[in-house]
Amino acid sequence: MKIEENIAAVVAESILQESGQQVDPTTILLQKTRKEFAGDLTLVVFPFVKCLKRSPEQVAELLGQTLLRQIPQIEGYNVVKGFLNMVLTPGFWLDFLGREAGNERFGYASAKHEDPGRSSQAKKPVVVEFSSPNTNKPLHLGHIRNNLLGYAVSLLLEGTGNQVVKVNLVNDRGIHICKSMLAWIRFGQGETPESSEKKGDKLVGDYYVVFETKLRQQVDALMKDKGISEEEARKEAPLMQEARSLLRRWEARDPEVLAVWKQMNEWVYQGFDVTYKRMGVAFDKTYYESETYLLGREIVSEGLRAGAFYEKEDGSVWADLSEYELNEKLLLRADGTSVYMTQDIGTAQLRYDDFLPRKMIYVVGNEQNHHFDVLKKVLDTLGKPYAAAIHHLSYGMVELPQGRMKSREGTVVDADDLMDEMVATARKTTEELGKTQGLSEADKQELYRVIGLGALKYFILKVDPQKNMLFNPEESIDFNGNTGPFIQYTHARICSVLRKASPGRLKHAYGSLEGISPNGKEKELLKRLHEFPGVVLEAAHELSPARVANYVYEVAREFNQFYHDYSILNEPDQGISDFRLLLSQLTVTTIRNGMALLGIDVPERM
């Protein structure tokens, strides 16, 4: 039993004895003692003063005495106002260290879905959708946040015992890809990634820009010549009409159009693969909108027959959600073609049929909050059992100093470029510090990659997903302070110490903890490490990798303070030296596992 539970039980019992009243277990609030007070755990006694009819100090004193008597791991206490600060025995902390220092999986939970004793519900997987790119443009900084967040959340859920299925939903059809196709057909002269030595997604993205540029010219001319509004001009522009016609031909399965479409998407996927691989993300399954929208269309038609939806005179199909304050929502156009919502209805069903998940998490920007409210309601209206299983993990936008990224203003931060820059900065900084002697060229390249990507990933993941975040391209991402490289550096530093310890030292050290009394810094660090499994659980529960990121930073900071003040290997007292070695060992595991849960690698040297 955890000591916190033990204390809570004694407190509840004690209050029952004194007052005859049952206390609400949630009012027994144990927190770690603040640094400026003596003690390890603090109980807030204010909630109990009323029923015990005594002053806060008296209540704290009473509970303190009882706890001291009944719980052997408590060796003392002090009372400050309504706070009871308890001091745990060195033995408690040393037991913890001895138990976990050799545990490579410290912080991870056992796999619940493989546990035969678990309920069938707990064994069901969680599906996490992220990335979800369009095939007309390369990935940018916004996608980076999405991918890193989705991947880290998947790792967190896996790390806490869930079976996770990572899925990508590629939006490979629609007017946007037709625009790229049209521009390529009209102006491309057969250009291919091979002929131009461009990444496939970049090539297709460039034609999207060509389309928009040429369209702009036509629109401007139309507005000037005919004096019509921009909106009308966009509709009338020949290029726009051709793009529409291309879409219709695509939906009609015109072989010529399908061939171009297939070819261009293939180029894009090859490009995306390179980017995903570099980013370090991967998927268990990829859905394509071109393969799911038909199912969505069927489900909507069924819903219409069943009376869940209604048809307008022009033949379009709508859901009436006005009773939920959500207005009406189009589900099928008059010409029978589908919209985004139609497609999402289809994929939800497909996903449910494929995996029977207990939860379906969608990592999608907060600009789509409304879309998911509607989706859940529509599925609910259809009586779909999985409507309640849908969870929109809504995250904030990445903004630039001048606001959102706008392709028209050329302020989009390209994912590949950004990763290149980060790695280049990592190389430059590392070379300046000159600590890589003895590393092969390949090792060095790998190190630059690990540091550059670590800096980028940590920068993104340390921010609470819900919040918008700012990225300033003018200032490169920092490598000092609360950053990925700082944490990686701390890891490398500890590895260096562990390498220098004579072989077999660690094993021998487990036996020699008896009689050690950790000093202030050591205990701070131990207490911090003790929190790790709880932090991981909370982070998984809240789907917030930021919790882990900020925690790991605290660990690294506290280790560096300890490292600065005390010697590990040069400590003359063998017992203390062994203890510090184990402390370092557990710290390195915590950093490595914590970073791994974020999808960030840590180097052994840097």
Next chain:
RNA sequence: GGUUCCGUAGCUCAGCUGGAUAGAGCAACAGCCUUCUAAGCUGUGGGUCCCAGGUUCGAAUCCUGGCGGAAUCACCA
């Protein structure tokens, strides 16, 4: 206009289900490398936690109302 989210130091961000004197980093300034990696450590300055009420023994945290910002309310995705 309706709905949702956000507002904490000059800047970027923490602050867990309400708990003690609100914390880091960056930037600025001042120190610390013949000792296990100085991408480190220490110190100084820096706050009306947007504002006003309310609930509470106790509010940055919860409620109400303002103010400011963002998103959304598409036959775009």
